[in-house]
Amino acid sequence: MQDITKRFPGVLANDRISLECKKGEVLGLLGENGAGKTTLMNILYGLHQPDSGRIYVDGEEVRITSPSKAIHYGIGMVHQHFKLVDTLTVLENIILGIPSKKLLLDLAPARKYLLKLCEEYELFVDPDAEVGRLPVGQQQWVEILKALYRNVQILVFDEPTSVLTPAESDQLCRAIRRLTAEGRSIVFISHKLREVMEITDRVTIIRDGKFIGTIPTREATQLKLAQMMVGRPVSIVRKPRPALEEKKPVLVMKDVNVSDDRGVPALKNFNLIVNAGEILGVAGVDGNGQRELAECVVGLRKPASGTIHVRDRQITDVVADPSFVGFIPEDRQKTGLVLDFSVSENLIIKEYDKQPYIKNGVLKYPVIKKHARSMIEKYNLKTPSGEVKVRNLSGGNQQKVVIARELNLGPVLDIASQPTRGLDMGAVSNVHDTLLSERNRGAAVLFISAELQEVMALSDRIIVLFRGEIMGDIDGETADVSTIGQMMLGHPLEVGI
């Protein structure tokens, strides 16, 4: 692929990117979220048309105008979000779209060939199982077998390991090695450095839609790749901060019992105090009551018993007042934002019925737009304008919209639930800075994250949740990984050690 350029409305997704994959090699394509990896590969597979640039297969220039053209040139793709029809069987999915002269489906030879492929690459699936009922790992095998059935010579994997267990990842690696041994070429898209180091022969790095470089994996180190990917040195270190003056409790939870969606207890006799001017980090493996904790503090989930106070106010109902409690929910796309509303609309969605945004029941758009402009400037939002749909922003900028809305009015309590999930490193550090400045302003910050590193980097105090109970409450300054790790596995902190 040479000098590929692709422009989407308002974004330059690919800016003169070139990459070359040789016969029988694994080429890594590395870049942060939104760097343009998937766009580039969609162009290769004919799903998008490039604005300029050329593609060569076996030395000949080709024009790939549709996926069927791509298949014709021997290019296959395992998409990040599988392109399988859930209601059809494995076998039906595999033969779907293969031109056939016969009127009736001829499944017997297809089944035989499929079973042979399963055997050969050690990717076992039941041809008659309905795809929607298979575990995701096996769905991945179906995608790979689908490409192999078409005898592709170039196979693109888009973030293949994100849905696989470690054992399945090993199995995938074995299959990839077998493929390259046969002389097929693999393009392996990822933002995980470790697996890129393990499996690839060469790595091409792109950043912000631009080509940064291609280096042989042997000569690379994780640190070097990370720097090329992000464009500056990276590391999460504990950030310096002024000392906490006096302890003034903001959030007080007393004997709270809460159930999850299935009715199973999620928090058990839960007691917690978060003070003004401190970041309380909540560590723990995902699904140990973190979500329910955040939801019951903002009143989205009613506790079965116990009381929750923020300052002097008891929380009995949904708190939708960002001047009181700021809430950054864990799923910004589903809970935090209305994706098809504009940036300016999302920014006032909790206050649209208050002055100055409304008068006599009519929204005052000039005021709303002006507010958006000032927020875009203040929070350094990267968007063409305030009238762009939030859907079209990158993950990091979507999170900035949520943060701008929730924290701009200076709430007494901030709840940040997995605020950096799915963000690239630049956006992560942006979120961290924001939370720290909130703490320094004097807000109480409840910071929930499954990433131990960032909890340790940011928190004044750390609690560890395990099955709805607090395993320990330790000082952030002196915390160490092994103590927290033990608590995350369910061993309570022994007092006095």
Next chain:
Amino acid sequence: MSLDMIVNWMQATLRWSVPLILVSTGEVFAERSGVINMGIEGIMLSGALCGIAVSFFTGGVFMAVLVTMALGAMMGLAVAFLTVSRRTNQVVTGLMINMLAMGGTNLLFALLSESRRTRVATFPVLFPQSMHNIPIIGPILFKQPISTWVALILPILSGIVLYKTTWGLNVRAVGDNPQSAATVGLSVIKIKYQTVVLSGIFAALGGCVLTLGEVGYFASGGMTAGRGFIVLAAVVVGGWDPFKTALACLVFGAADAAQLRFQAMGSVIPYQFLQMLPYLVTVIALTIMVEHSRVPKTWGAAYDRRDV
């Protein structure tokens, strides 16, 4: 209730169900590919008038069927162009087609008013007179016109097409996950066009059978009386399966036939209520069945090939 009455009722059940089954055959394919062709009521109505008019002017039933199918294909093409290429809302588009057909057929029928009183040639009966007199099955089956036999065989045929052919597999894939169909090189647009045109052809044919099946006349002002909509319900109740959908059509037909008989018996129930019966059965069946059926995943949704 005498045996005669039951035989008579069953005969009428088939008569009322046949147009529904024909229309549903096409609609199942359209909806399986994701497009709800709500215009089938209007297409059916147009087919009814077209059939009778062509039969009147040419005297040939065969010719009438051919022309009606061509008209249905054209109207299906129009629906496909609007909903698939232009991505208009499928419900609104269907309603528009229905309004258009309602007004159009009334106008044309008024212009052709000479045919109003005349009865025209209807579908031939396949079996010889002697077989009509076999007790029970004679009047129920052998006395029926050819269209009934077509409708009885059709669900089996369309089941084979949907589940056992490559094209059928493509249709099912397109309705459940058009993006995935597109990534294996299928033309989603082309397949949707094919199924919608097919639904147009069968809808027109169903209308044609309504008039040429037995009665041989057209009644102005909504001859189809919402049968197209009943088919839409039958497809849902039948879980988008050709065979079960045909069964649902039979049930609705039976309800329709029953209410006419009740009316004739002079029951104490007001006739307006009896007329409501088939529609009531539809509503009840819908509420009971909807939970159990698996909707095509992109049912009624517009497909944009740029979404990947």
